[in-house]
Amino acid sequence: MIDESFANSRAASAVAALVLVLGVLAAASAVARPVTVADLLASSTPQDWRKPDPENTLYLQLPAGRLVIELAPRVAPLHVANIKALARAHYFDGLAVVRVQDNYVVQWADPDHHRPVPQGVSLVAAEFDAEKSAYPRFEPVPDRDVYAPEVGFLDGFPAARDPHTHAVWLVHCYGMVGVGRDDPPESDGTEMYAVIGHAPRQIDRNVALVGRVLKGIEFFSTLPRGSGEMGFYVAPEPPVPIISMKIAADVPEAERTPLEVLRTESAVFRAVLDQRRNRRESWFKFNPGHIELCNIPLPVRSIPAGH
């Protein structure tokens, strides 16, 4: 089977400019070798990548390793403020992954509902949609969608919008992180989840999505599934401990996980989309001709030390 993976592989050379993207396309065409995503990333410039803001990046430490989560403060400001306050109060440190439902979500929270919620954190209004002012920031893709009139990206996250109502919202692709809630629409951020299965798009606009896992999702996706209803762990299954959930800015620089994310507004990213839409590799006998939003790769790479 063909490789669908390339994330986290730093291109050997990243000095080319947009003209080189086109150059790569031309060269590949000349030698009849189809352009790969790796070729496109190798043609990217440093300006095509952005460094997630440490002030809006979470490090979730499990026994198996660190997950890096990029928050979306412009999309869900109230929930992101709560989550950051919770992290700074060490609220999640020593709590647990309480639910792992196959092909759905991992959820972490206070399994005993005993830990007091720190001052300044309370139920906040639903942030299912972003503010209307986000609408012009939305970057559409031309592909169809089952659930939304238009799909694309907002602040680097997979998103959708409705041109009639000017609503814009993040969507539940693999690795997206949200805030659980009970029946009322409000939530406080003390119950968080990440998608580890086929995109459950039916819950779009029903929960506040607050970011996505940039690195380490496999520490969630390989966890034992809970045998209780909805995948909750039940005795004698031990909940998986959350060693800590910290804000990257609060971690000494030498202990951070430096990452870069390809800009969704870059020409390289649009070239990646086209490559994924129209598969020219010889392995492909049928060209899909389309790409579904949640199948679009969002390249992330490590920054080597000293950069």
Add this chain to the structure above:
Amino acid sequence: MIDESFANSRAASAVAALVLVLGVLAAASAVARPVTVADLLASSTPQDWRKPDPENTLYLQLPAGRLVIELAPRVAPLHVANIKALARAHYFDGLAVVRVQDNYVVQWADPDHHRPVPQGVSLVAAEFDAEKSAYPRFEPVPDRDVYAPEVGFLDGFPAARDPHTHAVWLVHCYGMVGVGRDDPPESDGTEMYAVIGHAPRQIDRNVALVGRVLKGIEFFSTLPRGSGEMGFYVAPEPPVPIISMKIAADVPEAERTPLEVLRTESAVFRAVLDQRRNRRESWFKFNPGHIELCNIPLPVRSIPAGH
């Protein structure tokens, strides 16, 4: 978060007829409690369920447990015949899971390419599409799709078709099982894979899909991811042993895993689809109004001993 899971939960009572499905809807409406999938399954009759043919069911035994795979002999007859011949020759017994790529596939094969392929098994023609004669068996759903003109079910498996060419094919939803291949379109079945992530629909019509995992997918989805390219295990990561891959019919009846699958042509199944499309539970503040093919649940239940 709301429950999206119900598979494998045997309804307490399964004696009602279609009239009862409607009865359930009416009753729920009278008490203003929305119908759940569990309600619908409880209203099903024994005739709404089918028992997969043991002659076309695989038991894949991993150290952690047994996966049950239903084959699709009418869709990919050449590959299914090969796979059954391989199983009966004990070809896969003692081989290994060689690749686990996060959000993509688990693949099992001969890691050393040393084991001789049994007589009677050879490369067979591509079965990316089913025979055209399958077209009338296709059961469409009214929902949109990103990749195909029409989606629905074929022989109980998620499928798509093109009304212009009368092509019909199985699609890569979570849990679907296919046959890996190299660049030529032919394959022999000695390299198999299962989808453990967001549906990689871009490879539809590019490989022979041969069935789906009915039970035990978590034994695949929780496996450690391989650190090699494309998720292949590389030393010192030990490949996960395949203890055996057998045909259910070859296993003594007392050692089988008796399962029933809800018929996709049943009225109950159509009611389940409607329930999933239009979410009336109070938790849902925004009704999706659509359902994507790979988000449609395909209920499977255990048959209690003695039935």
